[in-house]
């Protein structure tokens with residue numbers, strides 16, 4: 001409308017009557033409206049990105065949780081981290097700030113052609129329409145041509161991210177093995193790969209921008225001027241209309257302004273969106289079956305081994321019925337396995353490396369499901385209760401404990417978000433951490449984990465026991481809890497575990513003699529089954 005008004009102004013001036021106030025007002029009004037639209041559009045896209053990004057990131061992170069802890073590798077972790085950070089940013093910048101303006105700018109030439117045909121000259125509009133598909137078609141062609149280079153660049157960049165993560169996570173192993181030099185060279189090589197690919201990509205882009213910009217801008221403006229002159233000469237349009245036609249056809253170059261953005265935001269955004277979509281399409285190994293319901297607390301179902309008795313109870317029974325489990329197509333790790341652990345029993349499970357002890361524990365935790373047979377807790381088939389219920393039934397202490405960056409209090413509250421300081425201190429004392437607490441400069445507010453106070457392996461394990469105590473679940477699952485600590489620490493940990501095991505069913509995977517001595521019953525895994533170990537102590541009345 002502004003350009004049409006300018007054309008009208010030129011018309012006014014060319015004629016004897018001079019510039020009309022109406023024309024000026026119309027031009028100013030149209031310019032103000034245009035400015036307002038531009039402002040609103042930039043505000044809207046900014047807000048859209050602010051709204052899209054957290055939602056998308058939340059969906060990626062919740063999918064990480066949904067997928068669970070099975071089969072995590074460093075390479076995968078690197079990819080997921082890069083999707084959740086850089087990928088989310090690119091994808092939301094693409095959908096919020098790029099997609100709509102890009103569609104708008106591709107539609108602009110169409111609108112301009114229609115306007116010219118309606119308000120100025122149908123023939124000129126028709127001829128200009130021929131050029132409308134040229135810009136999108138050339139963008140599409142360039143995108144095809146650059147797809148390989150672009151995906152090579154992204155692949156190299158992802159590989160570098162994964163290798164960096166690997167090196168950081170394995171830093172202590174690298175320095176102990178004096179392998180910093182070779183790893184540094186590998187990283188340098190990966191970084192050089194990224195540099196080479198990014199340079200090829202950028203050089204290609206610059207060339208395309210130069211060629212497209214000059215060819216189209218020059219071609220379009222020259223064509224529009226020629227067309228206007230020809231129609232003016234033929235007497236089909238006035239001088240004012242000729243000016244408006246040239247001005248309007250400059251808007252047809254709008255999509256060109258987006259080509260640069262297309263390479264930087266568009267292609268990266270499309271790739272990141274695809275990567276995120278692919279990740280979110282991965283099905284979790286274990287999900288809640290439709291319609292599962294939490295069993296009522298006091299239910300006494302037939303076949304149930306015991307009541308779920310958190311605080312002060314006897315624990316919950318664990319039963320395996322004819323369980324077979326294999327990883328993929330490999331031969332089964334567990335084969336027709338039967339096992340019955342009565343409530344409150346303290347069981348130690350031993351067996352050679354690779355026998356399937358950790359696998360058995362993962363079936364109890366429902367991070368994996370049996371291929372055949374059933375696993376029951378308190379008489380409930382784990383496939384028929386929500387995962388959240390299963391996880392609420394057990395406190396877990398693994399070989400290593402992860403301490404999150406934050407205070408000691410933060411690390412304990414993970415297990416019991418509502419616990420007050422009194423309960424936290426009680427749990428720490430029961431976990432034999434009272435002495436440590438007295439030494440800590442800021443007590444519960446002492447920062448631990450990365451960049452905080454480094455706790456010893458044994459202390460970290462006792463923090464895990466304190467967490468298990470705070471969770472106050474009827475089952476305690478211990479996977480080699482003293483594997484990485486010395487004998488003194490082991491003694492303290494076992495003391496803490498004896499206290500934690502009180503009133504709970506305890507299943508411990510361990511080879512350490514001291515742990516084995518504590519058990520009511522000892523089972524051994526062999527050939528995919530569990531067998532009682534001859535000569536092991538067995539509490540009367542609580543037999544397998």
Ligand SMILES: Nc1ncnc2c1ncn2[C@@H]1O[C@H](COP(=O)(O)OP(=O)(O)OP(=O)(O)O)[C@@H](O)[C@H]1O
Nearest residue numbers: 071327330333351352353354355356357358359360
């Ligand atoms: N994610 C997996 N994918 C494929 N095979 C696996 C996987 N995890 C374990 N296995 C295989 O299953 C078998 C049992 O492994 P598991 O970790 O349960 O043994 P384990 O008795 O706990 O051994 P260890 O005492 O050494 O920890 C092994 O042969 C192992 O290689």
